[in-house]
Amino acid sequence: MKKDFLEVGKFVGTHGVRGMVRIQPWSDDGEFLTGFKNFYLNGGKAKIEMNKITPHGNVVIAAVKGVDSIDDAEKLRGQVLYISRDDAHLPEGRYFVSEIIGAKVFDADTDTLLGTLSDVSPTGANDVWHIKSGEKEYLVPAIPDVIVNVDINTDKIVIRPLKGIFDDED
Numbered sequence: 001m002k003k004d005f006l007e008v009g010k011f012v013g014t015h016g017v018r019g020m021v022r023i024q025p026w027s028d029d030g031e032f033l034t035g036f037k038n039f040y041l042n043g044g045k046a047k048i049e050m051n052k053i054t055p056h057g058n059v060v061i062a063a064v065k066g067v068d069s070i071d072d073a074e075k076l077r078g079q080v081l082y083i084s085r086d087d088a089h090l091p092e093g094r095y096f097v098s099e100i101i102g103a104k105v106f107d108a109d110t111d112t113l114l115g116t117l118s119d120v121s122p123t124g125a126n127d128v129w130h131i132k133s134g135e136k137e138y139l140v141p142a143i144p145d146v147i148v149n150v151d152i153n154t155d156k157i158v159i160r161p162l163k164g165i166f167d168d169e170d
Contacts, residue, residue: 001103002152005044006096008033008083011076012059019067021076023060026097030055033062040082095152097127103155105131107166108148114138114166117157138165 013022025033034053041048049065067073088096097120105114115133120142127142140146140161148158 001155002085002099003096004085005040005082006085006088007080007098008036008039009060009081011079011081013077014070014073015061017070019063019069019073021062021064021067021073022056023062023081024058025055025060030058030060033060036083036087038084038087040084041076041079044082044084093150095150099152100150100157103150103152103157105129105157105159108158108160114159114161140165 007026009023009025009027011021012024014020015022023033027033034055036053037049039048039050040046051063051065053060053062055061064073064076067076090096100117101119103117105117106112107114115131115136115138117129118132118137119130121128121130129140129142131138131140138161140159146159146162148160150157
C-alpha cells in the first residue's frame with residue numbers, strides 16, 4: 001500500500017559532542033538519504049530538517065537543525081526516521097519494502113491467491129520474500145524470473161513461483 005510517510009532509518013547513536021547523530025539507513029545505500037532535506041519523526045507528525053548528511057560506512061552521520069549538543073542528540077536515539085512519499089522519486093519498477101508488506105500474492109499463470117507478503121529478508125544476492133498462507137510460510141527469491149509485477153496502488157503482487165515452492169513437485 002502506498003503510504004504518505006516511509007520509514008528510512010533509525011537513530012542509533014551520537015557522533016561527537018556537538019549534536020551530530022548516527023542513523024542506520026534502511027535503504028539499499030546510505031547515499032539515498034542525502035537526496036532529502038526534510039525528514040519526519042513520529043510516523044510523519046513531527047518535521048525535522050537536516051543541515052548535513054554524510055554516508056559513513058554502514059551508517060549515516062547527520063546534523064539535525066536545532067540539535068546542538070550531545071544531550072539533544074541522545075534524545076533522538078531509537079526513534080525511526082521518515083520521509084514524505086511525495087519527496088521520494090524512485091525509478092519505474094522500484095518501491096519501498098514497507099509498501100509491499102501485506103500485499104496479496106498471486107500466481108501469474110493461474111491467478112490463484114498464494115498468500116500475503118509478510119516479510120522481506122535481504123540476503124546479499126537478492127531479497128527473499130516471506131509469503132504467509134494460513135499457518136504455512138513460503139520463502140520465495142525476489143528475482144526477475146519469479147517477480148512478474150508489483151502494484152503498490154492495488155496491494156497486488158504477481159509471481160511465477162519456482163517449481164516446488166508451493167507444491168510438492170519433484
